[in-house]
Amino acid sequence: MLTGYTIAIIGGDARQLEVIRRLSEWDASLYLVGFDQLDHGFTGAKQVELDDIEPDQLDAIVLPVPGTNLEGHVDTIFSNQTVQLTEEWVGKTKEQCVLFTGITNDYLTKLSNEQKRKLIPLFDRNDVAIYNSIPTVEGTIMMAIQHTDYTIHSSKVIVLGLGRVGMSVARSFHALGADVSVGARQTEDLARVYEMGLKPFPLHSLKDAVADCDMVINTIPAQVVTAAVIQHMPSHTLILDLASKPGGTDFRYAEKRGIKALLAPGLPGIVAPKTAGNILATVVSQILIEEIGERGSQHVGE
Known part of the structure; x- marks a missing residue:
């Protein structure tokens, strides 16, 4: 269970919908950025713009598989919003906040290094x-x-x-x-x-x-x-x-x-977004529990 965790899911394709569904089922509090054109909601998830989120509340940020481009912009297939992940915004998150992406690039690597946030490129994992x-x-x-x-x-x-x-x-x-x-x-x-x-x-x-x-x-x-x-x-x-x-x-x-x-x-x-999203959600939840499990249990006890 992910009770007590606050996670921002920013942009992505059909795989992210399965990630949202699974993390919501596991009782995480979710902020969804770039999903305003969806015709259905998710229990426990709020559709917001990036500026509406208080970054210091976040335990994790989940980016789409491609991550960002070299200017920090995130693809939002389910929205016309322009979303940019800036160093200033990430710098306001908790020091323990974990950034998840499918693949990384020079921008994301530099951002995580300079802001001292843990970046996990999921597709680098065996x-x-x-x-x-x-x-x-x-x-x-x-x-x-x-x-x-x-x-x-x-x-x-x-x-x-x-x-x-x-x-x-x-x-x-x-x-x-x-x-x-x-x-x-x-x-x-x-x-x-x-x-x-x-x-x-x-x-x-x-x-x-x-x-x-x-x-x-x-x-x-x-x-x-x-x-x-x-x-x-x-x-x-x-x-x-x-x-x-x-x-x-x-x-x-x-x-x-x-x-x-x-x-x-x-x-x-393309061929199995539900299965692919399920894979990502499972690994993200496992890593969250490993990385900040102790802090998460403190949240639950508060």
């Missing part, structure tokens, strides 16, 4: 990334089916990267009957690919590996699917790039060659 790999895989399968005229079964699929998402994608496409090869840089990752019963290859030989592939699924946030690589692909190859923007694919050259290449970051929020 637990969140592993949980999110589930809807990411389902979204990748959906896109693969939508954008091809052949089955996944028996297709030659190349997965680039064996991180938390890459491992789940490789395993799932293999389970669907695809002929899966995995490209990685680290020798230990190549050993793990072999142990999984898949075909490993070093990234430096990617040009050779794609010569007869049907699908390339990239999870590496660096330019790995270059023009030189795309040049060696069959014309029917589908490229699904799951890396964060701008991805790891030369999309200009892929279009020039007539190869379909799709950038698809943030699939959990």
Whole structure:
């Protein structure tokens, strides 16, 4: 339970609605900024503007997955409000106030350092990334089916990267009957690919590996699917790039060659916002209890 906690939830997409619902169910007092166009309310939650909040009452601030831009502005999909998270405003919060974001940037990192507030980029956590790999895989399968005229079964699929998402994608496409090869840089990752019963290859030989592939699924946030690589692909190859923007694919050259290449970051929020929001809410509540649990119990006793 989060009785006694006061939390501001600022902006976001459909995932934030599930975060609001769950935190409200757990009895937190919520201020919602950037949700005035919603056609329903949440028990225990107040829709306000940022200036209406007394910052020194806040135990936590929950930002959307993208956090802010480099000027501190927050996307508010459910509002026409312009919301800016400033250093001055954050400086008025409790010293123990925790800032949650999906991913951070130079602005948020600088703000938290200068104001000495704890910043937690949720997507840097292994637990969140592993949980999110589930809807990411389902979204990748959906896109693969939508954008091809052949089955996944028996297709030659190349997965680039064996991180938390890459491992789940490789395993799932293999389970669907695809002929899966995995490209990685680290020798230990190549050993793990072999142990999984898949075909490993070093990234430096990617040009050779794609010569007869049907699908390339990239999870590496660096330019790995270059023009030189795309040049060696069959014309029917589908490229699904799951890396964060701008991805790891030369999309200009892929279009020039007539190869379909799709950038698809943030699939959990697109294909399963309820599940993705539930993941975030669970982790946020766990961290709050760990970080300020003692102070929260004092609130309850007062």
